[in-house]
Amino acid sequence: MIEGWQQQLKDSLTRVETLAERFGLDPAPLAPVAERYPLRISPHILQLIETPGDPIWRQFVPDPLELAETGLVDPLNEENLSPVSSVVHRYPDRALFLVSGSCASYCRFCTRKRKIGCDGSSPSFRELREGIDYIAATPQIRDVLFSGGDPLLLPDSVLGDLLDRVHQIPHVEIIRIGSRVTSTLPQRITPQLCRLLKCFAPLFLNTHFNHSRELTTEVVAACNLLADHGIVLGNQTVLLKGVNDDPSVLQELFFKLLKMRVRPYYLHQMDLVRGGEHFRTPLATGLKVMASLRGSVTGMASPQFVVDLPGGKGKVPLLPEALSQSGASTRIITSNGEIVDYPDM
Ligand SMILES: *Cc1c(COP(=O)(O)O)cnc(C)c1O
Numbered sequence: 001m002i003e004g005w006q007q008q009l010k011d012s013l014t015r016v017e018t019l020a021e022r023f024g025l026d027p028a029p030l031a032p033v034a035e036r037y038p039l040r041i042s043p044h045i046l047q048l049i050e051t052p053g054d055p056i057w058r059q060f061v062p063d064p065l066e067l068a069e070t071g072l073v074d075p076l077n078e079e080n081l082s083p084v085s086s087v088v089h090r091y092p093d094r095a096l097f098l099v100s101g102s103c104a105s106y107c108r109f110c111t112r113k114r115k116i117g118c119d120g121s122s123p124s125f126r127e128l129r130e131g132i133d134y135i136a137a138t139p140q141i142r143d144v145l146f147s148g149g150d151p152l153l154l155p156d157s158v159l160g161d162l163l164d165r166v167h168q169i170p171h172v173e174i175i176r177i178g179s180r181v182t183s184t185l186p187q188r189i190t191p192q193l194c195r196l197l198k199c200f201a202p203l204f205l206n207t208h209f210n211h212s213r214e215l216t217t218e219v220v221a222a223c224n225l226l227a228d229h230g231i232v233l234g235n236q237t238v239l240l241k242g243v244n245d246d247p248s249v250l251q252e253l254f255f256k257l258l259k260m261r262v263r264p265y266y267l268h269q270m271d272l273v274r275g276g277e278h279f280r281t282p283l284a285t286g287l288k289v290m291a292s293l294r295g296s297v298t299g300m301a302s303p304q305f306v307v308d309l310p311g312g313k314g315k316v317p318l319l320p321e322a323l324s325q326s327g328a329s330t331r332i333i334t335s336n337g338e339i340v341d342y343p344d345m
Pocket residue numbers: 088089090091094095096145315
């Protein structure tokens with residue numbers, strides 16, 4: 001028997017012709033884009049699009065600008081940091097375990113555009129086993145991040161089996177899951193799934209929301225169910241031109257997330273990924289957002305602004321220019337712009 005969320009996935013929009021018909025567009029310029037980078041829009045996301053060009057549209061509808069050849073195919077150098085194909089190991093103590101090659105809706109700005117949703121991107125059982133063997137043989141790893149693609153597109157039985165195998169490795173102390181289904185397919189968050197996840201505490205689920213328009217009644221209910229089962233919820237947002245590159249949009253998103261018991265964790269500077277350059281903002285945009293948050297929302301709702309450096313050099317948090325040197329003292333600029341001389345050591 002297939003579950004409700006699996007039916008939703010089957011009913012997703014995947015053909016350019018259907019998209020063009022629905023919104024009265026010319027399919028010709030979109031076809032080569034979707035051929036190179038797959039199209040999938042879940043029914044839940046489709047009904048959130050109000051007008052072409054709105055913040056939901058821009059995240060999921062293919063754009064001919066994606067065919068630009070600038071940017072990096074593998075901006076974080078992940079292929080070279082993969083000891084086996086299903087693991088990315090950059091920091092000694094933690095590793096990404098790529099358990100799925102597809103998502104409930106394809107973000108046009110995805111860092112792993114080179115492969116997500118493409119043929120052959122789903123790891124085989126052998127590749128998954130090699131990933132578990134690698135983690136088991138590497139005692140420095142105490143934090144395993146299930147990622148992909150979207151780990152929650154796996155059926156409960158497969159996901160439960162993988163979580164169980166990783167959980168049983170003695171040196172693995174915490175498990176994290178990165179998933180966007182809370183936004184794109186909230187039907188996936190069933191009571192059975194929550195009961196399953198509860199078995200692997202301490203378990204952290206990092207969601208991915210970019211605009212408060214994604215926070216529908218169904219989405220709030222899904223997050224509540226997870227939180228009620230003791231799953232600790234965090235959120236990652238990508239700073240995207242034309243979607244959320246506006247301090248007031250992000251202030252609203254972060255505060256609403258906090259109220260849903262989803263703690264803002266990272267605001268990501270858009271990576272240098274090929275096909276995503278039209279989403280990139282200058283670093284100053286993110287710094288301006290961060291400065292605006294301090295004066296207007298509680299610190300609990302304020303994420304770190306991070307840039308993931310090209311070449312796999314890792315994430316670096318950036319702060320608004322709060323510091324400057326003046327003789328013996330350090331000048332610190334407060335959230336309302338006042339300069340205070342701080343007697344530094
Ligand atoms: C982002 C990332 C992590 C997790 O980093 P945290 O800052 O601990 O959340 C781990 N491995 C890789 C390869 C990453 O890109």
